[in-house]
Amino acid sequence: MIHMMTVLTGLGNYVVRVMMALSVLLNVLLGGQSNQTFSARNHGWQRMNLPNLVFLIDAVLGKDHCLKSWVYWKVRRL
Numbered sequence: 247m248i249h250m251m252t253v254l255t256g257l258g259n260y261v262v263r264v265m266m267a268l269s270v271l272l273n274v275l276l277g278g279q280s281n282q283t284f285s286a287r288n289h290g291w292q293r294m295n296l297p298n299l300v301f302l303i304d305a306v307l308g309k310d311h312c313l314k315s316w317v318y319w320k321v322r323r324l
Contacts, residue, residue: 282319289316 269283278287284303289312291298300312 281322283315285312285315286319288312 266283269285270281273282273284273287274280276284278284285307288298288300288303292300292312293316304311
C-alpha cells in the first residue's frame, strides 16, 4: 500500500512538472520571457493594466494562482 502511494505521489509530481514546462513553452512561443509561465505573464499584464486572462486562469487553477506564479518567478530571477 505504501509503495502504491509513493508511485502515485511521484506520478502527480511528474504531471505538475510537465504542465509547468508546457506553460513555459506556450509563454515563450507567444513571445514571453524564458522560464516564465503563462500564468505569471498574465499577472504581469494585469499589473500593467493590459488585457489578461487572470480571472480565467485563477478560476481553473485556484485563487491567486497567477499572483503566486508571478511572485515565484520574480524571486527565482534574483
